[in-house]
Amino acid sequence: MKIKEIIVVEGKDDTVKIKHAVDADTIETNGSAINKATLEQIRLAQETRGVIVLTDPDYPGERIRRIISENVPGCKHAFLQKGQAIAKKGRGLGVEHASVADIRAALEGLREEMSEPVEQIKWQDLVQAGLIGGTQAKSRRERLGVLLKIGYTNGKQLHKRLKMFQITKQQYEQALQQVLQEEHV
Structure with a gap:
């Protein structure tokens, strides 16, 4: 499965796991300390190829997702559930622990941000x-x-x-x- 967009992940282990699941390029945020240079890299990627955000289903992952959404509008988002991202021995939670099938399913179920969203549910x-x-x-x-x-x-x-x-x-x-x-x- 070839992915045109660049997938934003948190770290190197996530990149390794993504490359097992699909043929795609990644940008690593190096954890929740996402800096201006990384945001600029994501912005450029969004303008040229598009971006998919796939972060860990935990507070730091959601924080990264929120920072990217606020600074780089129009990204696509893929989500893993906590149960899909737990390490086999229960020590750790993250994209790197998800199965190849779960990563592929998350990437197939993309959600795209709308630049001018309309409130449909109050x-x-x-x-x-x-x-x-x-x-x-x-x-x-x-x-x-x-x-x-x-x-x-x-x-x-x-x-x-x-x-x-x-x-x-x-x-x-x-x-x-x-x-x-x-x-x-």
């Missing part, structure tokens, strides 16, 4: 669905993130990603319905 919709506040909110957001391929988020991030990736009301409602049905099984 904050109140998320509250009414029990995705913000309440005892099941976190587990519902986790499952919704898997179904919509937007990764795990807190409530505020969920609202932002639904808008940023232009998830339609219909897509949201179908995924939410599945989440709620799974709770009652």
Whole structure:
């Protein structure tokens, strides 16, 4: 599988794993200390070939993703779930621990940022669905993130990603319905 865009990852081990999964070039951020030179490199890559952000499904990975989104608009995003990125012996979490199949699936389920996003799902919709506040909110957001391929988020991030990736009301409602049905099984 040949990828035209350049994939942004956190480190060398991630690059090695990506190259096992697909034929692609990478830019390494060298962890969460992403600097101006790296952002400039990502900006140039976005202008010439396009960029896919594939960071670890943890706080530092999400921080890197957010910094890139704020500084380099229009990137594509691929998401791994935490369960897909845990080391075999349970020590470590990251892209480098994901299977080749999971990396390929994440890259096939890309989400593209929209430069002028329109809010289709309101904050109140998320509250009414029990995705913000309440005892099941976190587990519902986790499952919704898997179904919509937007990764795990807190409530505020969920609202932002639904808008940023232009998830339609219909897509949201179908995924939410599945989440709620799974709770009652």
